[in-house]
Amino acid sequence: MTAHQNGTIATEVSHFLLNCFVRSPSWQLWLSLPLSLLFLLAMGANATLLVTIWLEASLHQPMYYLLSLLSLLDMVLCLTVIPKVLAIFWFDLRAISFSACFLQMFIMNCFFAMESCTFMVMAYDRYVAICHPLRYPSIITDQFVTKAAIFILARNVLFTLPIPILSSRLHYCGRNVIENCICANMSVSRLSYDDITINRLYQFALSWTLLGSDLILIFASYTLILRAMLRLKAEGAVAKALSTCGSHFILILFFSTVLLVFIFTLLVKKKVSPDVPVLLNVLHHVIPAALNPIVYGVRTQEIKQGIQRWLKKGW
Template structure:
């Protein structure tokens, strides 16, 4: 192959084409409406939650700062993925530039890992609140939240940055159609002419190191919480303690259930339509984001009261 031919090929792969639902193109028509609704719900609900926590002095507490961080992560994830998917659905604008694709890949991997890590810190917060209530004000402080935020950012930025770098260094020799709605690591990497074993291994090791360790620590936190709750003998104490953890547990359930189903469909990909993992991958970036603020808003009295006060001020 001549140098001129290599130059030609490099120009050809300056853009990728995102091809959603190859086996079921009709999905795009009916999916665009609920996806649009979920996107607007996620943006609106998280925006209201952030404004409420920011303006209400009574919500300037560590637990709500962590919830604000979760909302910010959800907003970034939605904006990174959903608008491009909707543009593909509505206008068939499938091209995405080489650099935009790898930027999207990095943000998705990094911010999903940050979200998982935030859930882990929130589980520790609930553990201290239930198991060490007298020490809670001295342990869970504003300084603790600041240190936790630095840890969340540093750990996940450093561990996930090799993912797009490993994919970008591959030689793409002409194939440009990504069989996905988003620039998922392996969906892009398999288009190259190189061996992608390193990419696959790092994705697997990094994913299970980050998400796996977070889920294990969350499980341990709730094991200790459940053990402490079952020892409570005061009337109504068990219900009150479980209510304190209920919102957070529901959020973790949303996040981990969709992720687990997505992993299982990949493992059993020969038995399910190839469009199913694509659909789950998209929904994983919007369903938790839409439900997280609603669950906390409905189940947390302080947030409901804060929103009501802001609405009264607005009127």
């Protein structure tokens, strides 16, 4: 198939090439080891957390079900991005088919939004636990978790599905080198000679609508939690409340800090290397995933004891 552009004929490309740090080849060498270690840590720690919650009857509670969902999302995001990046580093396998590229694009956008939504539900869980402790067992039930999971899945699939669809409908002629390690929407869409205004606007509006609303609700939940903690006068009540929501707050900091740094580097991209936003985008798919289960495992006594019992049984 051919397309005309400025009087010339260009053949539609059959696949894409991921241009992953080719301007900084030394980055590939130095990043491959820590990236592979982070990937193994993320997969191992999340798998351990999931198995522990599944095997330990004492952890069959709504809060830990939500944590299991977060671990599953982290594992899928890692598997979608990191193995391909490492294959590029080690074997120069830069080619990626159209279907694989747009599938990766969908999973990254959808699961990233699902993770943000899960944090929002977890913030509500902590709000009810601290501000309405007596009503907690009747509000945060297994049925609530099921409905929340359905909402998280339906909302984010529905709103993120147009992103790869809009991108896949563009015509790609002549240019097929993606200046990125992953099939990010705008990195791919820029290769087309078609007008990508709709793609750009939809991505921008969706990001601020979904992530923005989640962050606002998370901020509101923690504002109410802080206000409730300041009113607690019983000895040790504040410390207990902080312990209850501390792990979750740390996870949100991991999630939002890397994201904010990534956005900041995009805003000042003329002053930093083009590879820096690409690097941050890759790290954002593995660093929170590696740290999330460790934080909960270290800070949550029930999970720590569950892992210890599971390991003893294994030996």
